[in-house]
Amino acid sequence: MSTLPYLRRGLLGALTIILISISLSGCERSQPATKFNETVYTFGTLVEVTLVGVEAAHARAAYNAILDDFDYMHATWHAWQPSALARINGLLKTGASFSLAPSVLPLITSSQTLSTQSEGLFNPAIGQLINLWGFHSDQRDDQQPPPAPAEIAALLESAPGMDDIVIEGLNMRGTNATLQLDFGGFAKGYAVDVAINHLRELGIENAIVNAGGDLRAIGRHADRPWRVGIRQPRGEGVFASLEIEGDESVFTSGDYERFFEYDGQRYHHIIDPRTGYPASQTRSVTVIHADGATADAAATALFVAGPQDWHRIAKQMGIKYVMLIDKQGRVHMNPAMARRIKLTNQPEILLSATL
Template sequence: MRLMSVVALLLLMLTGCAKHPLYTQESYVFGTRVEVSIYGEPEARARRVTAQILRDFDQMHHSLHAWEPGTLERMNGIFALSPSKAAIAPGMIPIIRDATRYSEQSQGLFNPAIGNLIRLWGFQSDTFKAKLPDPAKIAELVRANPQMHDIVIDGILFHSTNPAVRLDLGGYAKGYALDVAASYLRSQGVKNALINIGGNILALGQHGDRPWRVGIQNPRAPGPIATLELRDGEAIGTSGDYQRYFEVGGKRYCHIIDPRTGWPAQGVQAVTVLVPPSAHAGTLSDVASKPIFIAGSAGWRAAAQRMGVANVMFIDGQGHVELTDSMKQRLRFEPRS
């Protein structure tokens, strides 16, 4: 979710003490604010690599957007004509296979194939109305049971065995973009950087002689509920009910849809996961928070274990904070006013 203001404040505090340059540039991609910070590089070089990252993000946004003209929207049109087949863009093959693997690992709680449900609730748009969908239509889409394994890739061709499949990679793309950006920065010899896509954050190296420090948004108050120091290669991701939501009859309905019911997950305010360094740390930090959120108070620990995530902060609907043992060692909670 969007922790940009918290991170920006922390970076400003750190910049004031910096002996070497900190270059930071912001943009708006994936429907959220994006910030790239590079430490200790000449400004011209930092500006050049940052510009390339933002160009890559913009290309990914258009390619992976489920509702605007582009690669994914074209694929969704083919899925709806099942069993029609078409040639697949080569770059989509590893993404589809990777998202399918995560979906199976989560036992279906992470399910990018439910794009039609997301559209029914109106969350495919940056703006949405405070209006409940027809329960009968929700039930119909749940019965259709679109799954990632309904997508078949055969050589250069793809199709779906279920016309109800509509891919929405909103819970995957930001993390994937983090990994792409981190790989590019490493290839350019940049050792110290912080990439923030709406609160999905990946760190490289350090901010001078100290680790990068980021804040985790309090889901019910301005500012951070806690801060932590990110080590080289670590990624952090948060899913919450406090940015994309509407209220009807005093009840909050957020954008995180439970594929089992077709309704927004309830009883959870936020989930934050911290993922150790790997080639896919960003992707996992984006994906894993969703099934943990949907699993709720009774099932979040089991969901975290299935996703292979040890560092978790879970905040229930009443604001009670639960932590895994390893996450307790990493967080510094802010004093309550």
């Protein structure tokens, strides 16, 4: 059995990714005098904020402003502690109509759209299933076995989905008693988008917000593009790197982020809504997209889709750049991603048709 709680593993992985990103994006001998860099722990991971070309006082004020955003969103969207989302989940079970805070409505409507595009492979409505696996905890008990097949089958039979939520103006209701929202596969991306948009409103043009290796960057790192590292899905170090500039998000979903081992079997947190079990054909998926919310949801959906179906789902979700590493360690990419990414070794590469 495992001896290290999955949340601590996730934190160590996040720290590794951020250190990789720092080394690739900001370790020149001469740093610009106006570079600002701070790291905070939120959303269950380390979030690094880097601003370039901003006067020190302005940078500090902008950083404090987005910290307030993070605190609000974390308190509002937390899946298993008292929060606005917990209240919503309780009311959805009743089937009665209730009023919804305008700040939460875009999160739900965006999730509905992304869930439809992904054929339900991105499905924030399976919170009860995530909880059944023990991932609604800050520190999972390593002695806790996987759920019984009968428990999984019971939740699968009820098939909760985002189409079980009916929105009427600022009111909503649920039509499935087993519906329970969990935005774990989407919240970081949405939060990174909010942070970047807020920075832009404050006049900042060159910035990167990196949430445990999932990030969105705008502008440039002084006189060159931002450089991003993608971690090895097995072991430590950098698997690949790429450059980004303008406005792009890079998100990765991996089976190494949160997991536990029981009787020699590895169980990770990315659950296939079709089977009720962790998706088994993929080690990691990295996508590049304009906004973080879509990239975050797509990375989850394509992980579940696996090497056979990722191409179709990516096209439906409007994702142009994809790299998938399957359970054998083979790399699947579309040509657009292959032109941008630099691999640190020579894995077997399978190129798909153009998206």
